[in-house]
Amino acid sequence: MIARIFGFASVAACLAMPVFAAVALSDAAGSYTISPAGSSIRFSVGKAGGGGLAGAFARFKGSIRIDNSNVGRSQVNITIFPESVGTGQRRVDAFLRSDAVFDAANNPEIQFRSTSVRRIGETSALVTGRLT
Template identity: 80%
Template sequence: MYTRILGFAAVAACLAMPVSAAVALGDAAGSYSISPASSSIRFSIGKVGGGGLNGTFARFKGSIRIDNSDVGRSAVNFTIFPESVGTGQGRIDAFLRSDAVFDAANSPEIQFRSTSVTRTSDTTALVSGRLTARGKTFPEKFTAELGGLKAGMIKFHVTGKVLRSRYGMDVGTPIYSNIVDFDMTLTGKRG
């Protein structure tokens, strides 16, 4: 469940990064589709006494639109498919997909839709938006850092923290943290 929320947050943050100055905004302006083959969504949840849970999402899609004249009008839309969660442990993956966490059978998508993009430096932006998981929607924020623009491809590093309890995924607390840390690398193709 953390993974779902963090995945959307991470995507939103990555989409906000196109406002960075490392690449001229005029050069980065345009619409991009996230390329899952060259992107990754990772998450982690801490545990009392150390350890915790680390995982990824294998299936996701998204788009980024960078507005040349007003970065604040840029947009990020992202969808994560929670049935694709992977931790390397089949039993845990099945539990995460179950109705105790993601409820992937009844809630097959986690969605993030940006509401604003605020430039915070030459290469970073804060992406704010609405994250929907398990039928619950809350505002979330992600930090996006522009990693480069080359041959019609743009790259972002997106990070954020999401409280899983807001989305009805608080099983295991307080032994497992309520905070899900997202760390995403998103590559978008112009077009």
């Protein structure tokens, strides 16, 4: 459970970073939509069960709001639909969707909600949050 939380928190933070890293935070102020049409959520695990594992989620949505006057009031919200996980290996996909990992039948959404956004540079911020 803890590994899953840290993994998805990292994914969510990395997803948010391109918006922050592209331009100065003050110039990036505004609201942004995260969708599969223009974004991706991918993962990789080295040496899982003897070999590596890589995959992606086909369905997700989210938003980023950057507050120019107070970056600390900025928000990142991401929802991932775990039934959309894909590795290109049907057996692995079924295992990931099962109650051993995501339990997608009983937990149809994984949500990341930022609890703080802290400027760490002119073009970057550290996003921390809650994963449920």
